Amino acid sequence: MSQHRSSDGELEKIETVLLLEGIYRRYGYDFRNYSYASIHRRIWHRIHLEGLSNVSSLQEQVMHDSDAFFRLLGDFFIPVTEMFRDPETFLVFRRDVVPLLRDLPYIRIWHAGCSTGEEVHSMAILLHEEGLLDKTRIYATDINEDALQRAKDGMISIDRMKQYTKNYQAAGGTRSFSDYYDSDHGVVMLKPHLRRNTVIARHNLVTDSSFNEFHVILCRNVMIYFNNKLRDQVHKLIYESLALEGFLIVGGKESLSFTPLADRYETRNSPNRIFRKIR
Structure with a gap:
C-alpha cells in the first residue's frame, strides 16, 4: 500500500515537471525551479477550482486554453505585502x-x-x-x-x-x-x-x-x-x-x-x- 502511494507521488512529480515545462515552452513563464512544495499547493488549488482530478488534466486544459493558464498564473502570483511591512x-x-x-x-x-x-x-x-x-x-x-x-x-x-x-x-x-x-x-x-x-x-x-x-x-x-x-x-x-x-x-x-x-x-x-x- 505504501509503495502504491509512493509511486503515485512520483507520478505526480513527473506530471508537475511536464506541466511547468509546458508552461515555459508555450507561454514563456519559467516556474521550473520554484520550490516544489509551494508550486504543488497552488497547482492543486487550481485543480480543485476547475473541477479536475489530476495534474495531467490541468496540463491539458492549460496548454489548449490561455484563459485557463492565466487563472493558474493568478494562483502562482499571490501578493503578500503591506505598507512598511516589518x-x-x-x-x-x-x-x-x-x-x-x-x-x-x-x-x-x-x-x-x-x-x-x-x-x-x-x-x-x-x-x-x-x-x-x-x-x-x-x-x-x-x-x-x-x-x-x-x-x-x-x-x-x-x-x-x-x-x-x-x-x-x-x-x-x-x-x-x-x-x-x-x-x-x-x-x-x-x-x-x-x-x-x-x-x-x-x-x-x-x-x-x-x-x-x-x-x-x-x-x-x-x-x-x-x-x-x-x-x-x-x-x-x-x-x-x-x-x-x-x-x-x-x-x-x-x-x-x-x-x-x-x-x-x-x-x-x-x-x-x-x-x-x-x-
Missing part, C-alpha cells in the same frame, strides 16, 4: 543606511518583486522625509502585470489603512501618515509627487538579466519560493546589479548563508537581513 526593517534602514546614502550624488534603489507596490510607496515616503527622494530613482519590478498596474496607479487598500498607519509610526514616521494619500469614495491613492521618481516595469528574475547598477536592492520574501539552484542564480543577478558597498535587504526568512556569494557581503543587521557588498 516596520523595524524600515526603522533600521532609516537609522543605519540612510546616513550612508546622503553623500551619494544620486541614489538608485531596486525593489525586485515589488508586487502591488506598497513597500515601494513606503520607501518613497521614508526618502521624502529624509530629504533624499528628489535625488533618488526607485525602480520597482515584478513579473505580474496586474500587480504592476496597481503599483503604477498608486492605489492603497482602504481596509488596511489602520494597520498601515501603525506600521508607519513603528517605522519611525515623522509626520501624519494621512499626509501622503488622498481618499475618495473608498479609494485611497498615494499622492502623485511621491511617485514621480519611481519607474515601474516588468522584469522576470528567473529569465531577465541585470539592467542597471544600484546602491540598494530590496528582494524580500521572493526567493523563499525558489529552489536552491534558482536562488543561487537570482543571487548572482542581484550581486551583479549591486554597486560596491551597496546594500541588499532580503526577507525575514531568507539568508545569504550557504549561497556561493555569502563571503562577498558583510552583515549590517542580522535580525532585519540587511547586508552590504564588500567585494
Whole structure:
C-alpha cells in the first residue's frame, strides 16, 4: 500500500515537471525551479477550482486554453505585502543606511518583486522625509502585470489603512501618515509627487538579466519560493546589479548563508537581513 502511494507521488512529480515545462515552452513563464512544495499547493488549488482530478488534466486544459493558464498564473502570483511591512526593517534602514546614502550624488534603489507596490510607496515616503527622494530613482519590478498596474496607479487598500498607519509610526514616521494619500469614495491613492521618481516595469528574475547598477536592492520574501539552484542564480543577478558597498535587504526568512556569494557581503543587521557588498 505504501509503495502504491509512493509511486503515485512520483507520478505526480513527473506530471508537475511536464506541466511547468509546458508552461515555459508555450507561454514563456519559467516556474521550473520554484520550490516544489509551494508550486504543488497552488497547482492543486487550481485543480480543485476547475473541477479536475489530476495534474495531467490541468496540463491539458492549460496548454489548449490561455484563459485557463492565466487563472493558474493568478494562483502562482499571490501578493503578500503591506505598507512598511516589518516596520523595524524600515526603522533600521532609516537609522543605519540612510546616513550612508546622503553623500551619494544620486541614489538608485531596486525593489525586485515589488508586487502591488506598497513597500515601494513606503520607501518613497521614508526618502521624502529624509530629504533624499528628489535625488533618488526607485525602480520597482515584478513579473505580474496586474500587480504592476496597481503599483503604477498608486492605489492603497482602504481596509488596511489602520494597520498601515501603525506600521508607519513603528517605522519611525515623522509626520501624519494621512499626509501622503488622498481618499475618495473608498479609494485611497498615494499622492502623485511621491511617485514621480519611481519607474515601474516588468522584469522576470528567473529569465531577465541585470539592467542597471544600484546602491540598494530590496528582494524580500521572493526567493523563499525558489529552489536552491534558482536562488543561487537570482543571487548572482542581484550581486551583479549591486554597486560596491551597496546594500541588499532580503526577507525575514531568507539568508545569504550557504549561497556561493555569502563571503562577498558583510552583515549590517542580522535580525532585519540587511547586508552590504564588500567585494
